[in-house]
Amino acid sequence: MTQPFGRVIDGKAVAAELRRDVARDVAELVASGCQPGLAVILMGIDPASQVYVRNKAKQTREVGMASFEHRLPATARQTELLSLVQQLNNDPAVHGILVQLPLPGHIDERIVLRAIDPAKDVDGFHPLNAGLLAGGGGGLVPCTPLGSMILLRSVRPGLRGAHAVVLGRSNIVGKPIAQLLLAADCTVTVAHSKTERLPDICRQADFLIAAIGRPEMIQGDWIKAGAIVIDVGINRVPTVDGKTRLVGDVAFEDARQRAFAITPVPGGVGPMTIACLLRNTLQAARSQSGGSILSSAGKSLP
Numbered sequence: 397m398t399q400p401f402g403r404v405i406d407g408k409a410v411a412a413e414l415r416r417d418v419a420r421d422v423a424e425l426v427a428s429g430c431q432p433g434l435a436v437i438l439m440g441i442d443p444a445s446q447v448y449v450r451n452k453a454k455q456t457r458e459v460g461m462a463s464f465e466h467r468l469p470a471t472a473r474q475t476e477l478l479s480l481v482q483q484l485n486n487d488p489a490v491h492g493i494l495v496q497l498p499l500p501g502h503i504d505e506r507i508v509l510r511a512i513d514p515a516k517d518v519d520g521f522h523p524l525n526a527g528l529l530a531g532g533g534g535g536l537v538p539c540t541p542l543g544s545m546i547l548l549r550s551v552r553p554g555l556r557g558a559h560a561v562v563l564g565r566s567n568i569v570g571k572p573i574a575q576l577l578l579a580a581d582c583t584v585t586v587a588h589s590k591t592e593r594l595p596d597i598c599r600q601a602d603f604l605i606a607a608i609g610r611p612e613m614i615q616g617d618w619i620k621a622g623a624i625v626i627d628v629g630i631n632r633v634p635t636v637d638g639k640t641r642l643v644g645d646v647a648f649e650d651a652r653q654r655a656f657a658i659t660p661v662p663g664g665v666g667p668m669t670i671a672c673l674l675r676n677t678l679q680a681a682r683s684q685s686g687g688s689i690l691s692s693a694g695k696s697l698p
């Protein structure tokens with residue numbers, strides 16, 4: 397029997413389904429007297445961040461949650477940002493807090509992320525949540541890694557024993573994805589820009605997770621035949637007509653010839669990020685209102 401190749405994983409469709417599940421569970425929570433609320437802080441006027449924050453607010457309202465948007469000028473002091481975070485930590489209508497990244501250069505990102513109440517840290521970036529994830533789960537999980545795992549499982553529900561190669565070691569994507577794959581009983585290799593013989597290591601991957609932030613760096617012949625490729629990269633590159641287009645970290649068309657399944661950019665992992673943010677906000681609201689954090693839309697680990 398010949399193996400079918402080149403299935404394109406539809407992140408938009410999976411994200412839409414997750415948002416429907418979240419909306420259903422939000423309606424139940426609202427009926428029991430608690431409306432989940434998500435506060436997003438945007439500092440500065442980065443055009444991409446403005447689009448992401450607008451989309452977050454829109455999708456938050458669409459699933460029936462309360463959306464609170466806070467904007468600070470790029471020149472605001474760190475103390476101003478920290479006192480806003482503190483105010484939101486103490487606000488009972490706010491169950492989730494997100495500070496949009498990147499932050500302006502004069503702000504110490506680590507101090508700001510550590511100031512968020514871990515129970516409201518729907519980005520999952522606080523060291524307490526990172527520690528819980530490293531220990532096997534129980535906290536809030538970063539959205540892009542969570543979304544990547546949901547897409548992987550949409551193609552291959554059982555991951556046990558497979559060799560996963562994660563390309564990238566950032567605290568917000570590479571490391572948490574590696575932890576999630578370990579928790580799913582994969583054998584995990586974390587590679588990065590300094591790794592030697594990178595193509596050879598990628599060729600060993602049953603699952604290749606690309607999160608290195610370099611446009612189309614991963615060539616088709618780096619892909620093992622039949623692998624599943626999850627491309628987390630979102631890179632804007634110039635086109636010949638002076639415009640720009642989005643590409644991933646993987647040379648999509650060539651990789652598709654060899655992969656069993658692959659996520660596109662755009663339309664792959666990206667849409668899952670906001671859907672998972674809503675899922676995390678639901679989970680945070682449930683645990684703050686004293687209920688169980690487990691449900692069909694809010695399982696502990698993907």
Ligand SMILES: Nc1nc2c(c(=O)[nH]1)N[C@@H](CN(C=O)c1ccc(C(=O)N[C@@H](CCC(=O)O)C(=O)O)cc1)CN2
Pocket residue numbers: 448494495496497498519539540630642661662663664665666667668669670
């Ligand atoms: N506090 C955070 N900041 C940032 C995060 C994050 O998870 N938390 N992630 C990114 C930006 N981001 C959400 O904030 C995000 C990125 C991409 C998408 C998305 O849907 N992308 C589309 C393409 C969109 C486009 O045309 O530009 C896709 O890939 O199909 C959603 C959210 C950095 N900051």
